[in-house]
Amino acid sequence: MKGSLQRLETKPxxxxxxxxxxxxxxxxxxxxxxxxxxxxxRLTRRIQRFYQHxxxxxxxxxxRFLLPLAEEAHRAAxxxxxxxxxxxxxxRYEVTCNQGxxxxxxxxxxxxCGRDVTVLRRGDTWDLRTGFPLPxxxxxxxxxxxxxxxxxRAAEAIRAQGGPWREDWQLSLRRSFNRENFFLSPEGxxxxxxxxxxxxAELGVPSFLLPYGEGGCRFPGEET
Numbered sequence: 001m002k003g004s005l006q007r008l009e010t011k012p013x014x015x016x017x018x019x020x021x022x023x024x025x026x027x028x029x030x031x032x033x034x035x036x037x038x039x040x041x042r043l044t045r046r047i048q049r050f051y052q053h054x055x056x057x058x059x060x061x062x063x064r065f066l067l068p069l070a071e072e073a074h075r076a077a078x079x080x081x082x083x084x085x086x087x088x089x090x091x092r093y094e095v096t097c098n099q100g101x102x103x104x105x106x107x108x109x110x111x112x113c114g115r116d117v118t119v120l121r122r123g124d125t126w127d128l129r130t131g132f133p134l135p136x137x138x139x140x141x142x143x144x145x146x147x148x149x150x151x152x153r154a155a156e157a158i159r160a161q162g163g164p165w166r167e168d169w170q171l172s173l174r175r176s177f178n179r180e181n182f183f184l185s186p187e188g189x190x191x192x193x194x195x196x197x198x199x200x201a202e203l204g205v206p207s208f209l210l211p212y213g214e215g216g217c218r219f220p221g222e223e224t
Contacts, residue, residue: 005043005128008103010034015055015091019067024084025069028178029062031091033107055091058109062089069113087113097184101128102220104184110203119195121205123183127220136179138220139189147177149215150191154208158198165199172198184219188212 005014012032020029033051036044070087077084097104104125111118124133141148154173158165166172174192182191192207199206210217 005041006101007098008044008047008126008128010095011037012093013055013177015059015217017059017062019063019070021071021074024074025086026074026088027062027067027087029059029089029091031089031109032093033091034093034095034105042126047126047129054107058091059090066111066113073114075211085114087111096190097125097186099186100219100221102126102134102184103128106183117201119205121181121192122196123181123190123192125182125184125220129221134220136182139184139218140216141218144216147179149217150210151177151209153215154191154193154206157208158221163199164202169198185209188214189217 008144011034013035015029015031015033017029018025033055034047035051036047038044056077066087066089070085073085073087088111091107092110093105093107094103095103102125105121106121108119125138126132127134127138136146137215140149151173157169158169158173176193176197178193181193182189184190188209188211190207190209192205193203195201195203197206212219
């Protein structure tokens with residue numbers, strides 16, 4: 001579309017909150033999410049509302065689910081006369097593609113309470129020409145077997161890498177596949193599984209790359 005936005009400029013807006021018990025910190029939230037800069041438009045207002053909503057949802061999640069765990073850990077430490085723990089929650093983002101009318105990024109939360117560590121990733125890809133998110137299918141020709149293609153690519157990478165994968169990783173790969181778990185980079189489509197889906201914590205968030213021009217993958221809007 002002539003005159004449509006090709007890039008989106010943003011800046012981080014901070015998230016910070018601390019919860020206490022009897023004046024002692026038990027849970028601390030820190031992080032950033034993207035905020036568009038420049039002249040406001042329907043697109044930038046929509047994106048700003050989207051990530052402000054994500055920030056509020058994560059704050060409620062910390063309040064309702066993480067805080068009770070942190071309070072329990074605090075009480076257990078008092079009873080055992082051990083050092084008082086401080087649970088932490090961090091939310092961050094990384095823009096991975098900002099060109100050709102496409103803005104893509106991932107947001108990632110990391111929660112630590114004692115020895116328990118949980119990382120959760122979310123991918124978002126926006127079409128700056130329409131102002132709406134792009135589905136995974138936008139990166140492939142019509143009727144392309146997207147799921148089959150990505151599962152095969154991931155399986156090929158896992159066999160080549162080796163490592164501490166679950167014994168039933170092939171079954172887990174299929175069962176936990178999620179079409180929303182992707183983002184774009186200049187090199188190609190990056191797709192991922194959540195932490196613990198395919199193995200232990202040492203794997204982190206397993207992610208894989210399908211370069212543009214391979215397996216039917218193309219940059220959104222480009223013809224094959």
